Amino acid sequence: MRDFNPQVLGMFGIMRHYRVTRAYGAYICETPLGLKIIKESHESEGELLFAHSVKEHLYQSGFRCIDRYCVTEEGLPYVEFNKELLTVRNWIGGDEAELESLEDAMLVARQLGQMHTFCTGLDPMEGSRISMRWYEVPERMEKRLRQMQGFCKMVRRSSRYTDFDLLFLDHFQEHYDEAKEASELMSGPEYQSEAHLAETQWAFGHNNYSNHCVYKARGQLLIAGFEKSCFMLPILDFVKLYEKILRKYDWDYDIGMRILEEYEKCQKLNPWEEKILFASLLFPERFWILAEAAYSSKRNWIPQVYWRKLEEITEQKNQRQHFLRRFRMGLGL
Numbered sequence: 381m382r383d384f385n386p387q388v389l390g391m392f393g394i395m396r397h398y399r400v401t402r403a404y405g406a407y408i409c410e411t412p413l414g415l416k417i418i419k420e421s422h423e424s425e426g427e428l429l430f431a432h433s434v435k436e437h438l439y440q441s442g443f444r445c446i447d448r449y450c451v452t453e454e455g456l457p458y459v460e461f462n463k464e465l466l467t468v469r470n471w472i473g474g475d476e477a478e479l480e481s482l483e484d485a486m487l488v489a490r491q492l493g494q495m496h497t498f499c500t501g502l503d504p505m506e507g508s509r510i511s512m513r514w515y516e517v518p519e520r521m522e523k524r525l526r527q528m529q530g531f532c533k534m535v536r537r538s539s540r541y542t543d544f545d546l547l548f549l550d551h552f553q554e555h556y557d558e559a560k561e562a563s564e565l566m567s568g569p570e571y572q573s574e575a576h577l578a579e580t581q582w583a584f585g586h587n588n589y590s591n592h593c594v595y596k597a598r599g600q601l602l603i604a605g606f607e608k609s610c611f612m613l614p615i616l617d618f619v620k621l622y623e624k625i626l627r628k629y630d631w632d633y634d635i636g637m638r639i640l641e642e643y644e645k646c647q648k649l650n651p652w653e654e655k656i657l658f659a660s661l662l663f664p665e666r667f668w669i670l671a672e673a674a675y676s677s678k679r680n681w682i683p684q685v686y687w688r689k690l691e692e693i694t695e696q697k698n699q700r701q702h703f704l705r706r707f708r709m710g711l712g713l
Contacts, residue, residue: 474597
């Protein structure tokens with residue numbers, strides 16, 4: 381964002397300000413309506429309209445723990461000023477939730493479950509960029525399964541192996557087998573039926589939920605970062621959060637169950653959502669991400685940091701497999 385201009389606040393109906401501070405690439409303004417932050421958005425107008433629709437749907441439904449946009453007289457969550465899209469929001473302050481704190485991790489999971497109870501029936505504003513992703517999980521898994529196989533063939537044809545190549549090949553087969561089983565669990569009419577139900581309910585999710593968008597402020601947890609929201613299966617929000625927490629706690633089964641219990645205090649999973657959760661945890665997502673980063677680029681060398689991250693995955697292999705076995709038995713899959 382370029383220099384501060386009070387006209388921007390005026391477009392949002394804020395005619396006075398007392399003090400302005402530049403921070404975080406934005407401007408924090410003291411106004412009669414409290415602290416406001418003016419920030420350039422790198423999303424499109426359509427994405428901002430959809431994010432605004434999501435926030436207002438949640439707010440009007442009774443879920444108030446969100447980072448709402450201020451709106452213009454036209455009801456828009458942004459203005460275009462000096463060729464920039466600018467948004468104005470209340471300044472949250474406070475700190476991000478920390479997954480190193482088990483208490484915070486449990487709160488973040490519970491807050492997501494509470495939000496998900498309101499994640500149906502969305503009617504986006506006109507002009508919103510609509511992304512419908514209810515049916516994508518089986519296709520995405522199948523595509524990544526093929527990519528993993530292709531990466532393996534490419535590496536085996538190489539005349540010289542890097543440390544990353546050797547580690548990748550050592551653990552490829554077990555991860556490929558996991559990916560194949562996860563893909564098979566998501567194939568067939570059951571998933572399509574669940575996705576169709578979500579479609580008829582106009583179900584949506586945050587699509588970027590983590591502790592980094594949950595702030596402890598004013599005695600409550602506030603959720604921000606809705607700019608990637610889309611129509612999707614809400615359970616996939618929990619999948620990403622759950623996997624991150626499990627990695628943080630070395631795939632400890634008891635801690636994993638406590639996190640799941642916190643989420644289910646607000647949003648009980650049905651049997652098919654449990655199956656989606658298990659299959660998503662079984663699929664070696666991080667292994668695929670590193671392989672894709674290493675082998676899909678045109679660079680002639682693989683950064684050492686990729687090898688270190690792949691080694692971290694292998695170091696947690698036994699704990700992860702133990703968790704998945706117990707989790708599967710508990711679900712009766």
